[in-house]
Amino acid sequence: MLDKGSAVNTENYRDQSAFIRLLGRLGMRNSRSFAIAMVIPTLIFMVIMTVYPMISTVFYSFTDFKLLKPDTDFIGLENFISLFQNEYFRKAIWVTVKFTALSVFFEMIIGLLLALYVNSIQNRMIQKTMRITMLLPYLFPTVTVALSWSMMLSPNYGVVNQWLSTIGLPTFSWFADVATAFPMLVVIDVWQNTPFVFLLIYAALQSIPQDQYKAAMIDGAGTRNTFRYITLPNLKTSLALCALLRTIDTFRIFDKVNLLTGGGPANSTTTITQYIYNFGIKPLKFGLGSAGALIMTVLVLILAAIYIKNALKSNPN
Secondary structure, three states: OOOHHHHHHHHHHHHHHHHHHHHHHOOOOOHHHHHHHHHHHHHHHHHHHHHHHHHHHHHHOOEOOOOOOOOOOEOOOHHHHHHHHOHHHHHHHHHHHHHHHHHHHHHHHHHHHHHHHHHHOOOHHHHHHHHHHHHHHHHOOHHHHHHHHHHHOOOOOOHHHHHHHHOOOOOOOOOOOHHHHHHHHHHHHHHHHHHHHHHHHHHHHHOOOHHHHHHHHHOOOOHHHHHHHHHHHHHHHHHHHHHHHHHHHHHOOOHHHHHHOOOOOOOOOOOHHHHHHHHHHOOOOHHHHHHHHHHHHHHHHHHHHHHHHHHHHHOOO
8 A cells, every 4th residue: 555655656646757758749759849949939029029129219219209199100309309409318328427437447446446455365264255245335225325325424414424423524415416416326335335346256266277377386486467367367257248248237227326316416417218218208208218228228238239249359269
């Protein structure tokens, strides 16, 4: 007499056999046909969630589509001309480029230095602890990071202003002052995303053959020459990849700006995405917003193409 466990196993085996027979009747015994059948649901999902919105954005960018307007007319390039003639949009492009350049630059430099430092620690336990600790800012949700910094930098009860007043230094309205709002956004973005750069470069450092360092030590190469002729050449591909990924991600920043400054003061922190939200999404002018999104996509593709071209030149093989 079979026990309960054996009965369950027998039932599972029968179910599996029935499923295999069903696939056989459907002509799915062929591995290629089975693979295609498994991929089709993913392709359908990708088409619905990616291809269709992209095509819709391109189409609506050439129309005056508004959510509350009953009729939609084809207006050609009027949305694009209007955007490039708009002083605030041109300023938003400049703010976005400047923010991306500064953030990516500092993230790359700090991430590289941190990776080199942690990789040089001989004690494995200390190295592991520091590695985990440094990743914490990147693991926090962006909303949590923005709200935490907003409380710390509050002009009324923020811990930063309280500390500055304690030591006799002037306090600031960090996100309401043109002189401090933009730099603080850069600081917050660098603080949160430097661990991403650190992680990729640290992993690349771990993959460098130790024989190269031993040969350099035997030849009497100093720390500077070792870094210049061994470490840096082995990190070129990883550095280019980090710069590319961080540029794409930073160029489309929205959440921090929207939560902390809303594009102010005096549009000093208005990025392209914030402009699209303020002047396209909020007033329901989806035609204008789609044109702005298309321009941003083209700019990101241009930057990505430049990075990839330079990476291929430096790595011809």
